Amino acid sequence: MQVTMTVNGVEYSREIEGRMLLVHFLRDVLGLTGTHWGCDTSNCGVCVVWMDGEPVKSCTVLAAMAGGHEVRTVEDLADGAELDPIQEGFRQCHGLQCGFCTPGMLMTCRALLDKNPDPTEGEIREAISGQICRCTGYSSIIRSVRWAAVHEATSAREQQEVAAQ
Structure with missing residues (x-):
């Protein structure tokens, strides 16, 4: 077909x-x-x-x-050589180890941040509850999502300040 x-x-x-x-x-x-x-x-x-x-x-x-x-x-996700904040968060906070679950985690976490730019730990855990990571114990993944949320918020504020000048 x-x-x-x-x-x-x-x-x-x-x-x-x-x-x-x-x-x-x-x-x-x-x-x-x-x-x-x-x-x-x-x-x-x-x-x-x-x-x-x-x-x-x-x-x-x-x-x-x-x-x-x-x-x-x-x-x-990446824009040329510039990583999406969720990718950078996984890099900065060691959200990946073997990398096998990483693509699915990145897509799920990006969707979460698009809907909820400041998720709690519980909301992150709920969002990724349908995914299995056998390496990290999820703590580093949660830190990675929080890193991305904070850096996206900071970047958005900086862009607003520049636009206002």
Whole structure:
């Protein structure tokens, strides 16, 4: 079957099998390997991408279901060489170790910060509760999200001050 979707701002149209999962479409057809594939059961969350601005586990979405929709992957977070604040937070606060869960965590945490720019520890824990990290114990991930929240707020204030001058 033919499927057309926008991925990271680019429209793609490809012939696929109707049973192909979105995670395999992104990785195997488009070559966007930043989205990891872990369990196929939606338990681990390493495959989280956005579909129409909402985080989804791409191992449970058929590529055909994403047809006509806008998909965003971890490859789209950075702006050229400039990391997204959530990526920089993970770098600064050691929010990643082996890196396997990181793409899904980044996408989930970016969505959280877009909806709630100043989340509490409990809100961060709730947001990432559908994802498994076997390395960090989650403390460094929570610190990373808080770092990003603080730095985004500081940057926004600085931009407002410059604009007011």
